[in-house]
Amino acid sequence: MIELKNVQKQFGRKKVLNGISFTIEKGEISCLVGVNGVGKTTILNAIMNLTPIKKGSITIDGKPLVPELYNNIAFIPDASISLPHFTVQESMDFMNDYYDTWNVKRAKDIVKFFRLNPSDKLRDLSKGNQAKVNLLLGLALDVDYILMDEPFSGIDIFTREQITEVFSSYLVEDRGVLITTHEINDIEHLLDKVILLDEGTIYKEFNAEVMRETEGKSVIDVMREVYNG
Amino acid sequence: MKKSLKSLLNLTAFELDRLSKFLYVLIGLTFLSNLISYIVTPMRYISRMNEYMSTQSASSQQALEYYNRFSFYNAIDTVWIAGPIAIGISGFLFYAVFIWYREWMGKNTFAYRLLMLPVPRMHLYFSKLIVIYLGIFSLITTQIVSLFIGFQIVSAIVPGEWFANVNALQAIQMNPLFIYIIPVEPMYFLGVNGIGLVFIIVLFTLILMERSYSIKGIFMGIVYGAAALAISLFPMLISDIFQNQYILYDSEIILILTFILTLIAITSILVSRHLLTKKITI
Numbered sequence: 001m002i003e004l005k006n007v008q009k010q011f012g013r014k015k016v017l018n019g020i021s022f023t024i025e026k027g028e029i030s031c032l033v034g035v036n037g038v039g040k041t042t043i044l045n046a047i048m049n050l051t052p053i054k055k056g057s058i059t060i061d062g063k064p065l066v067p068e069l070y071n072n073i074a075f076i077p078d079a080s081i082s083l084p085h086f087t088v089q090e091s092m093d094f095m096n097d098y099y100d101t102w103n104v105k106r107a108k109d110i111v112k113f114f115r116l117n118p119s120d121k122l123r124d125l126s127k128g129n130q131a132k133v134n135l136l137l138g139l140a141l142d143v144d145y146i147l148m149d150e151p152f153s154g155i156d157i158f159t160r161e162q163i164t165e166v167f168s169s170y171l172v173e174d175r176g177v178l179i180t181t182h183e184i185n186d187i188e189h190l191l192d193k194v195i196l197l198d199e200g201t202i203y204k205e206f207n208a209e210v211m212r213e214t215e216g217k218s219v220i221d222v223m224r225e226v227y228n229g
Numbered sequence: 230m231k232k233s234l235k236s237l238l239n240l241t242a243f244e245l246d247r248l249s250k251f252l253y254v255l256i257g258l259t260f261l262s263n264l265i266s267y268i269v270t271p272m273r274y275i276s277r278m279n280e281y282m283s284t285q286s287a288s289s290q291q292a293l294e295y296y297n298r299f300s301f302y303n304a305i306d307t308v309w310i311a312g313p314i315a316i317g318i319s320g321f322l323f324y325a326v327f328i329w330y331r332e333w334m335g336k337n338t339f340a341y342r343l344l345m346l347p348v349p350r351m352h353l354y355f356s357k358l359i360v361i362y363l364g365i366f367s368l369i370t371t372q373i374v375s376l377f378i379g380f381q382i383v384s385a386i387v388p389g390e391w392f393a394n395v396n397a398l399q400a401i402q403m404n405p406l407f408i409y410i411i412p413v414e415p416m417y418f419l420g421v422n423g424i425g426l427v428f429i430i431v432l433f434t435l436i437l438m439e440r441s442y443s444i445k446g447i448f449m450g451i452v453y454g455a456a457a458l459a460i461s462l463f464p465m466l467i468s469d470i471f472q473n474q475y476i477l478y479d480s481e482i483i484l485i486l487t488f489i490l491t492l493i494a495i496t497s498i499l500v501s502r503h504l505l506t507k508k509i510t511i
Contacts, residue, residue, distance in 0.1 A: 045511055048344075048345060049344075050341065050344055050345070050511040051510050051511060052507055052508050052509075067346070067347050067348055067349050067350065068347055070345050070346060075345060077341055079336055079338060079341075080336075081338060081341040083339055084335075094342075098239065098346050099346075099347060100347070
């Protein structure tokens with residue numbers, strides 16, 4: 001379980017996170033939603049120790065994040081994080097060199113699923129295909145937790161459909177997934193938990209399906225209520 | 230332990246691969262520039278000698294009395310030799326900064342990948358430090374090899390009776406630049422490289438301060454760098470500060486300086502470790 005307790009973070013004088021607490025369980029898909037600048041990416045960066053927090057604690061299976069734990073948690077940011085002159089294959093080889101949990105067979109499956117060409121250089125790929133490589137490099141790790149930052153950002157509808165397929169595939173099965181996205185419609189039916197952020201705090205935490213059944217509201221409806229007043 | 234060492238070696242090899250193009254350019258430039266010096270300088274000498282003999286109707290002996298014998302020292306005391314050394318030093322200074330900032334440059338932030346590797350983050354630090362020194366030593370080796378090749382070239386070009394009996398090693402020892410960069414005088418070589426190493430370690434700390442605290446980090450870096458410089462200069466200024474009440478021998482100054490530089494290096498590495506593991510921000 002990933003557990004955030006009273007996490008606080010400020011940039012200069014601006015408080016971005018103000019007492020954020022939630023958990024991510026294995027086998028659960030959770031989604032952080034909120035308008036731009038509400039702190040979604042900061043939370044993911046903080047979990048991965050890429051942005052130090054001011055107060056609070058973040059633990060993974062009860063332990064603070066130490067380098068070895070990067071073998072058990074994958075972060076897929078919304079920008080390409082491999083070297084542009086690398087080919088897809090070189091990016092995979094790089095991962096294989098450092099991660100004990102790199103699964104070669106699964107990587108091959110994902111390359112096939114996304115129809116990527118291993119000899120293509122990353123700098124020559126379209127934004128959609130770069131997003132697929134990012135997913136490949138995260139999903140081919142045998143990890144318990146996956147964090148994804150805006151996986152649908154700036155990509156075409158067909159790529160989006162392909163990526164959406166990932167969420168109902170074995171690739172995320174039994175893993176704890178935390179995703180941030182504006183394109184909530186595409187994956188709303190797959191979500192176990194929605195965490196709605198507003199002004200650095202958790203405004204509401206709910207199950208999307210239960211919300212729809214009990215109150216007849218979609219996640220977008222709840223967001224409209226919050227952000228439109 | 231074995232796994233940790235393997236990941237450090239992997240990272241070092243990876244960084245070395247990224248440095249390779251830059252290093253090949255510097256090595257090529259050094260060789261080419263040195264070659265120009267080894268050929269052009271003796272040719273000019275021969276041309277001057279011949280011109281003197283023909284215009285003055287002088288003998289070879291008289292020309293020698295006028296111009297002196299040509300030694301290998303003349304071939305290495307030129308801008309063609311000093312130039313690539315200066316370029317190499319400034320190139321590696323630039324690279325010591327670039328080696329960190331390139332990870333954050335552009336829209337593809339490779340710093341994400343590096344900081345999320347399941348290896349101690351200090352491995353990133355040491356791999357970058359090791360690679361800079363591997364680069365510097367590669368360039369020094371190039372220079373040494375070039376000097377010995379150069380000696381053969383020069384001695385082949387200059388007629389024996391015009392060539393002074395100064396071998397390559399003697400010529401290098403006479404050159405004020407080479408006694409610092411080539412290990413012919415171990416104390417000078419160790420001193421210069423030791424100071425250089427501490428400088429790069431402090432520079433890394435300043436960069437990590439900026440990467441951790443942004444603008445505030447720049448001010449912290451300036452203060453830290455100025456403090457490190459002031460402390461390093463202290464042994465040399467003791468006699469001035471105490472108005473000649475305490476005068477230290479050179480050996481004592483070197484001993485105090487070594488102690489201070491070691492202390493600065495250790496402190497900087499510890500500060501860098503703290504920044505890299507706890508404060509660095511994407």
